[in-house]
Amino acid sequence: MELTxxxxxCGRPGARYTxxxxxxxxxxRCYDxxxxxxxxxxxSKTL
Ligand SMILES: [Zn+2]
Ligand SMILES: [Zn+2]
Structure with a gap:
């Protein structure tokens, strides 16, 4: 089990995008x- x-x-573990x-x-989930x-x-931006 890896912790990234x-x-x-969202505060959940498993974040791997910057x-x-x-x-x-x-x-x-929080990354585009x-x-x-x-x-x-x-x-916050109109893309
Ligand atoms: Zn998230
Ligand atoms: Zn950002």
């Missing part, structure tokens, strides 16, 4: 692979 860190958005805008470590940003940055 806690998601900075937002290229804010640098948060987030899980796949298209834009490579987290849902927080995605929500």
């Amino acid at each position: 860190g806690l998601c900075s958005v 937002c290229m805008l804010c640098g948060r470590l987030v899980c796949e 692979p298209v834009h490579r940003i987290c849902v927080v940055c995605k929500g």
Whole structure:
């Protein structure tokens, strides 16, 4: 069992993506692979 860190958005373990805008470590649920940003940055920006 590997621990990759806690998601900075939802707080669940298993975060393995880094937002290229804010640098948060987030899980796949909170990450947009298209834009490579987290849902927080995605929500605060009109892309
Ligand atoms: Zn998350
Ligand atoms: Zn972000």
